[in-house]
Amino acid sequence: MCWVPREEITLEREFLQSVLDGIEESIVVIDRDYNIVCYNNAFNSWLKRPKKKIIGEQCYAVIHDQPVRCSPCIVRETFRTGQFFETSHSHDMGNGKKVYHETKSYPIKDASNEVKYAIYMFKDITERALIEEKVRELNKFKKKILDSAGVSINILDKSGNIMNSNRGAEELFGYTEDEVRDESHSIFYRKEDGDLLAKSMQEVLERGKFEGEVTLIKKNETEFPARLTLTTVENDSREPVAIIEIVDDLTQLKKAERIIQQQLEHLKEIDSMKEEYFYSTSHEFKTPLTSIVGLTRMLLDEKVGKLNDKQHEALELVYCDSKRLRGAVQRILDIARIDSGKMVYNIENVDLNRVFDEIIGGLNVLLESKSLTITKEVGGDVPTVLADKERLYMVIDNLMSNSIKFTPQGGKITITASKEDGNVLVQVSDTGVGIPEEDKERVFEKYYQVKSGSRDNAGGSGLGLVICRKIIEDLKGKIWVESKLGEGSTFKFTLPYKS
């Protein structure tokens, strides 16, 4: 469809039209009055709304839905200057949507070189323009992400040349992105690390990842320890197209490690000094006591000669006190060890029945002297407990001695063991004076002694229950007391057993 002016156009009408229709771009021929005189199929298809009339209509009305001429307008420029113009522009469709056109304007001149018509061609590049805009946005986004990362990130090509450098990298190495672009990333490495460099590149290209610790160099030539991570970016065919190089500055970390190491060694020294101290103190106390206790006993047993009554009595006292002293030394050394966590336990399976019998046997004399009755009850299903036999002995002996101490003449003491809730429960009860409510927790504190009216040989330094609690807790149990003033107390503790 072409309105042919009466002026000379020597091409055949249909031929011209079919050429026009074969062209993908939209073509409109416009006269000096901005009327459309000719158009092609592409243009027609582009016009989403069917137009009643195109030929003879104003181009700005048909193409751009404008009531007046567009400004700027390359067609006008062509008319004005007789030149070819091209441009891209976006253009509001009125419904909030934007279209992008790549437009060209060619002059058609007559014999006297006057521009008679303009050929206006345009391609809708909206899709492409939107994609390009998106890419620009993504690039900005990418730069923002890279820069906000605290670590140094360089993006390299497959040969290791730097394509991008984030802010972290700029700050770490001291080079600006522009300074390093297109440089090989080997500028960050020491000369002697050439092998490492080659190996790391080889590995990342083959396996997709490389991680290692290296020494790198900054622009100001200082070296620093770093953790290097290389990963590849792959295209759809799984081939590497770029390498991401992330560098973690380990300077601070290494410094902290050194400090920790030093402190550890210092602690080890102190620890072994403590160990020596405990050993030598222990030795210093125990060794003299060996002869004091042993030889006094031997004299008392009249193994090296008879004793008269007075000698016997005197030695008896010495022996008693020397055993007391030995007990006190043992307790104090134990507390010191437990306190500093240097207590070593020998954990084994312990038969409570036997332990009870031994302890009761050892306290028989004391029990008789106060006419106290002792009852022992060990449930048939009670298994052996996991404990340090000697320390467990100390705990039970301590509890029993306390009971004896605080129970008046003719009273009753009971010791039982039962299976309860995955543990073994041991109870030592007495019909003694009892413990006031407010003191029930405090009895387990160091140096605390309940103000009892008992005039018994006090003896205790108040250290017993503190050790008992520490030992039981070290053996993974719990210890506590239930009591009623004037009626008696029951000390209870639990210990684990091997199921």
Place this chain on the structure above:
Amino acid sequence: MANPKRILVVDDELSVAKTVKFILDAEGFETQIVFSGEESLKKLEKEKFDLVLLDIMMPKMNGWQVFEEIQKRHPKQAVAFLTVIKYSDAVREKLEKEGLAGYINKPFDNDDLISRVKSITSD
């Protein structure tokens, strides 16, 4: 007592060694004391003993090393540890399998020491 059993006490602590000698001699044993592993080995070359009572914590040569040496040179010699160190039952059983005749803790009960030494040296 005819043919008293002979005991060799090895301990670097003079008072401990003398105390043990006192106690055992009062029971009719014949006890000699030395103060180091080297001295004990020299003694064993020249004289026979029914039991060697070995302390463990000694300077220069400790009880373990002495035990090992004695087993090499005098495999039938009865040796018992007399020491402050407490080992668990498991360790003690292992030692006994390896030939240790006994294990006595310091501080000891006199009667305990005596009965242990008696039972080891009787047979």
